[in-house]
Amino acid sequence: MGKMQLIKDPYNLIITGVGGQGNVLGSRVLSDMLVTKGYYATIGETFGASQRGGSVMSHIRVSAKCTWSPQIPKRKADLIIALEPVEALRVLMIYGNHKVKVLANTRPIYPVGVIAGELDYPSLSEIKASVKELSSTSLFIDATDEAIKLGNSILANIIMIGAASQMLEFPIDRENFKDTILKTLPASKLDVNLKAFDLGASIMGQLPGRRQRKISE
């Protein structure tokens, strides 16, 4: 399988969210798709204790040449996929730069400090404005709401990956996704995951100013 040269090597992608949102699975799925295409991928992720309600961030390094460190240096993210809106900002504060692109879910998960009334959670419009200001492209989709319509909120991660497939500067496609899911999850879960992936891709096509890429070969 011939691999394309990357627009930037290494390409630095961050998937961020909150423990329990399927961040780890999402990063594995996306990275596995790239590895089967012949790229080197490194995922650096923090989980274990941080799974319990904390922020969970996966750094994905994609390269046509070699294995890169599991931590992206400060200010060097190329794409941020945020499964939770405020987490996009948290990541931008450290890894953001003029060129970074952001794809974010709109559904908040309130930190306990917010639930307890000790901290404030910014409004979605405030978050959107800040993310826009701090990135070159920012897109927000209602991934969790769509996932609930599909029957399980956890599918938001796959909807986000489907959406990202329209945004990435390297080739991942539906067939590629299918192979990876078959390897990763029980076969009974394939259909609903494919639905979520397609849904993400089509939502992306409908966003203003975006042209839908062909999603099936």
Add this chain to the structure above:
Amino acid sequence: MSDLIDQNEEVQHLLMGNDAIARGALEAGVSVASGYPGTPSSEIIESLSRIARERNLYIEWSTNEKVALEVAAAASFANLRSLCAMKQNGVNVASDFLLHLGLSGTRGGMVLVTCDDPGALSSSNEGESRHFARMFEIPLLEPGDFQEAKEMTKWAFQLSEEIKNVVIVRSVTRVSHASGTVKFGKFSEAERHAEFKYDGLALDADIGPAESTPVGYKHRQQQEKIKKAREIFEESAFNTYLGPEKPELLIITSSAGNLYSLEAIRVLGIADRIGVLKLGTTWPLPPKLLKRYLFMTDKIMIVEEVLPFLEENVKILAAEQAKEIGVKTFYGKNDGTIPMAGELSPDLVISALDKVMGIDYIAMSPAYERKLELSTLTAIPDRERTFCSGCPHRASFWSIHNALQMDNRKGFVCGDIGCYAMARLPCGFSTTKTLHAMGSGAGLASGFGKLVQFGMDQPVLAVCGDSTFFHAVIPALINAVHHNSNITLVVLDNSGTAMTGFQSHPGLTVNAMGDKVPSIDIARICEAIGAKVEIKDPFDLEETRKTVNRLMGNDEGVKVLILQQACALSPERKHKTKYSMRIDETLCLGEKCGCNRLCTRIFRCPGLVWDKEKKKAKIDEVICVGCGVCSSICPVEAIKKEETAT
């Protein structure tokens, strides 16, 4: 499902470092693997357990790390290849046996994998297991990336058989819990028959008894082994150099430090000025190899995690060879160029290189930094860790906390290791007041309970989980009963080693490989030891609170309360909603209620939130798992639970 046993050598796999280690062991023909779960090491044994039947392996989650090491050593004594995996502080637990194992030596290749956690990303310490290698005179290998994690583990078995001693492979979180691209090799086809030969002469390492004595002879023999390892290391392909012939600065590094160093050099664009000597064999260091590279330049920087282990050992070699290689200037941990605590990152190596090379690196244009400063949202709400929605620990600590408040004698709880270590945080109502090693809560309580004669009149409690109970609490409990210490031990029994991913433990009926096994009953053990035992459901808040108060008030020795409720993420409870929860908005008095938002301000379940607009409590249906506990905390009974159909 597992591609860990894929025989196709052409395909590249995306593998977690721990899986790469497991694959290396498989390719080496490992027969027995054991361990005790602990992040970031757990996936090694877990992955091997999933393919145990297909590859005819024996895989075990042992009661604790010391037993795990003994189980693996038995296999080695019977001429099988064996692996033992644990996290850094597990090596402390296993260390007494490890000291003696180093003296007796091994037969079938035996590898101890320790996964350290620099920065304590999921630990209550950032202990360094590398020092055990030097202290116990055992060879140490440190993989510098994912492919090497596989190759090195595989080779470690061969080395172990060559020198007839155990070999340590030391990984770290950013190797073990990161994933990367790995190409597979062939499986060993060698069939091994297990037999422990002991009839030979007492000093015969192959067919004599396996003993650490006579110490004089065995210790000298062990030192010959480590010398042999050092000779082998001189030629090892795991020690590599990248850089110019005459670098201005030589970086000597190991493990994840290798990837950080390479990244920092690329970011700064100084590859023509810096050399990187990546060492895979870090104890004993090969002196001739070091001499060759130290000769290249006068400035040396050591990049490693966490303590200056490599740094000190390199300095000793440099001092010994100073006459030939000249005087060197060292940069690293001891002179403060690199922080002495915490984990490293490419950025920390960049700033170290900045200092040493006099570079003024700016990560981002000042314009972007200004934008960040001006951003209206720099105060992003912190995400403090918390118990999951439906977690039995929240309910347990709610009751324990309330019991302590009602008792009002400044009673306290000694904490222990597990998710419930978070009980020191607001999510556990700041209930626990000590936190140390596995089983230390009960041990400390045993000691506190004997201070009455010095005037201490505070009630003493301790908590532990079910897996922790078996691992290290039993001796402490025996101690407390035997010495008539007046304490209450609460066992938070959530039916599994929940924090690390539901690995089996002696209290369960299924082992690591899925076989039915006899389970050991915690209550009966406690009774046999002589403690008074009660069992309750922590979701019954009032009954639990009352019981804690009653036990705390009883000053006759050791009381044990077992709170049984499965973890909300356990396979038996996950995706099963017992109750459908809702707020009756006609009953909720919102901010006018005298409770001062007890439900959200104090209870702090992520599934029960505050609706800012309506100023009333609200169930977040995406997060709530329907445990029903919150319905019993609302003073006006506005939180309604309804049993779901299934």
